Amino acid sequence: MLAFILKRLFYAIPTILILIVFSFLLMHSAPGGPFSSDRPLPPEVLANIEAKYHLNDPLIKQIWTYVTGVVTQFDFGPSFQYKDRTVNEIIGQGFPVTLTYGTISFLVAVFFGCALGITAALNQNSWLDYLAVGISIGAQVLPNFVMAPILVLVFTLWLGWLPGGGWNGGQWQYLIMPVIALSTSFMASIARIMRSSLLEVMHSNYIRTARAKGLTKREILFNHALKPALLPVISYLGPTFVIMITGSVVVDLYFTTGGIGQAFVNSALNRDYSVMMGITILIGCLTILFNLIVDVLYAWIDPKIKL
Amino acid sequence: MTNVSMTNSTDTQGDVANTKGRSLWQDARRRFLQNRAAVVSLIVLMGVCLIALFGPLLAAWDNETVDWNVLGDIATLGAPSLSNGHYFGTDELGRDLYSRVVQGTQVSLMVGIVGSTIAVILGTLYGATAGYVGGKTDNIMMRIVDILMSIPYMFVLILLLVVFGRSMWLLFVGVGMISWLEMSRIVRGQTLTLKSKEYVDAALSIGVKHHVIVLRHIIPNLLGVIVIYATLLVPQMILTESFISFLGLGVQEPNTSWGALISEGASTLQYGTYWQLLFPLAFFVITLFCFFFIGDGLRDALDPKDR
Numbered sequence A: 001m002l003a004f005i006l007k008r009l010f011y012a013i014p015t016i017l018i019l020i021v022f023s024f025l026l027m028h029s030a031p032g033g034p035f036s037s038d039r040p041l042p043p044e045v046l047a048n049i050e051a052k053y054h055l056n057d058p059l060i061k062q063i064w065t066y067v068t069g070v071v072t073q074f075d076f077g078p079s080f081q082y083k084d085r086t087v088n089e090i091i092g093q094g095f096p097v098t099l100t101y102g103t104i105s106f107l108v109a110v111f112f113g114c115a116l117g118i119t120a121a122l123n124q125n126s127w128l129d130y131l132a133v134g135i136s137i138g139a140q141v142l143p144n145f146v147m148a149p150i151l152v153l154v155f156t157l158w159l160g161w162l163p164g165g166g167w168n169g170g171q172w173q174y175l176i177m178p179v180i181a182l183s184t185s186f187m188a189s190i191a192r193i194m195r196s197s198l199l200e201v202m203h204s205n206y207i208r209t210a211r212a213k214g215l216t217k218r219e220i221l222f223n224h225a226l227k228p229a230l231l232p233v234i235s236y237l238g239p240t241f242v243i244m245i246t247g248s249v250v251v252d253l254y255f256t257t258g259g260i261g262q263a264f265v266n267s268a269l270n271r272d273y274s275v276m277m278g279i280t281i282l283i284g285c286l287t288i289l290f291n292l293i294v295d296v297l298y299a300w301i302d303p304k305i306k307l
Numbered sequence B: 001m002t003n004v005s006m007t008n009s010t011d012t013q014g015d016v017a018n019t020k021g022r023s024l025w026q027d028a029r030r031r032f033l034q035n036r037a038a039v040v041s042l043i044v045l046m047g048v049c050l051i052a053l054f055g056p057l058l059a060a061w062d063n064e065t066v067d068w069n070v071l072g073d074i075a076t077l078g079a080p081s082l083s084n085g086h087y088f089g090t091d092e093l094g095r096d097l098y099s100r101v102v103q104g105t106q107v108s109l110m111v112g113i114v115g116s117t118i119a120v121i122l123g124t125l126y127g128a129t130a131g132y133v134g135g136k137t138d139n140i141m142m143r144i145v146d147i148l149m150s151i152p153y154m155f156v157l158i159l160l161l162v163v164f165g166r167s168m169w170l171l172f173v174g175v176g177m178i179s180w181l182e183m184s185r186i187v188r189g190q191t192l193t194l195k196s197k198e199y200v201d202a203a204l205s206i207g208v209k210h211h212v213i214v215l216r217h218i219i220p221n222l223l224g225v226i227v228i229y230a231t232l233l234v235p236q237m238i239l240t241e242s243f244i245s246f247l248g249l250g251v252q253e254p255n256t257s258w259g260a261l262i263s264e265g266a267s268t269l270q271y272g273t274y275w276q277l278l279f280p281l282a283f284f285v286i287t288l289f290c291f292f293f294i295g296d297g298l299r300d301a302l303d304p305k306d307r
Helices: A002-028 A043-052 A059-073 A087-122 A127-141 A144-158 A172-202 A205-212 A217-255 A260-270 A273-301 B002-016 B024-034 B036-058 B097-133 B135-149 B153-163 B168-178 B180-195 B198-205 B210-246 B258-267 B275-302
Strands: none
Touching: A002 A059, A002 A273, A002 B135, A002 B153, A087 A127, A087 A172, A087 A217, A087 A260, A087 A273, A127 A172, A127 B275, A144 A172, A144 A217, A144 B210, A144 B258, A144 B275, A172 A217, A205 A217, A217 A260, A217 A273, A217 B153, A217 B210, A260 A273, A260 B153, A273 B153, B024 B036, B024 B275, B036 B097, B036 B275, B097 B135, B097 B168, B097 B180, B097 B210, B097 B258, B097 B275, B135 B180, B153 B168, B153 B210, B168 B180, B168 B210, B180 B210, B198 B210, B210 B258, B210 B275, B258 B275
């Protein structure tokens, strides 16, 4: 197990390095420096600023400075737009928010997705099944950027039950709509995967044997069918992390929750390259970490996989 | 194509061949036509394409002209009406929504098609090469895919768009570059099984060159998988583009796309101009539905597992 984890971490290192170098080169090749503005600065001032941010060094040295800064101290450098803030501060402010409602959405999506999928599979071709399949198809064509306005329209403008946006320290009223918007499409995918895999398991021979033994439906489900049926769901949890984070961009923007997605879009609109890079790299690292966790989990549940 | 020649040859042979041979594609077409949802979706999708192509001919206003008569009071005067030529109403700036939706449809469909073409070509060539060559090359090539897969592409794409300036072609290519990885994995898996077939050995034994074998024997046999995957890829491309346009980082005015229109419509919802969300949303949802159903239909029709 340990060897497996180490091997995966070994592959993760080049990935992160590629990501860092690639985003750095991208930023470097951007037309116009971060300090060229409509009102040009005096050349001496510009030279001073560029020296401060190491922009005068040769490219390879700049990359080296950046990479060592990121790797050794998690230092993503200063923001190019807000002179009194570092990238770390901006990330540190937004990340807890995203993490909070992201985790809740994740749990909600996994729980309800599995429940929906299991209900559909156990009542195949009944109205419950059709309802569940209908919900999951509907959720697939209604992505979060469509869900969000509809939710606001219904719950804020028509019913007046929930605040239309804001974070307010994560009070529950402010959490409901972001969580629904973020978890729905993901829940739908889980439900679909769960349904088809459980159906396949339920038609296998050992379930027939279990039924012939006279086990109740509940015993069959929880003792025999559920564990193998969960495997495809678990392997889907890997890409989820990316889906959730990407979705959080929309949620942040629409509900102004102040999460990391909002910081990303703001920096994209302001050409604040260092913040964009920092967030991209952070998400890349987290993706790799999450994939690793999912792989370990998968191997732990499925005895057929040798690490 | 094969179907036609097949039926012709059996007709000329007359009673010599009483049992008509059925090709894979003939079988697939029969099964596809039996799938009612898929056929209806195909017809509806053709309708959407016709609107995108010939819609401008019906428009009373173009997509840039501001109708000064309605500008003061969009919420009442800008509503959909046949009499003043705004079939879908106007947007917040008094521009004809019908023209804008038609234009957005063109852009969104184009993104879907161009993006998935790029993804399919790249992914197929890469995957087929890796699978066919095998051994160490295959190992390295797929390891590269593994590494690239854990990069958060949505963020890198936005980074690209910000650094190089927003252009439609960059968006098209960028969206396509995102998803060739998955494609290459699928194609590689299929190629591995195809490689050991007798006709490849036969081709090798008469001295056919390797690249000819890949192009003439491997890829045509992969066509089923490619077609299924491509149809499922198009809605994903449209979703990605809409997502980026929703954030305000996609196509630029006066051009528009479904995502941009939905974003505009969503932001003006509280003024009661519901049609500004409704029409683009309807096009978006209907088209995605169609692609999903067609993809499902094709999978059922072409998947050899079901035979």
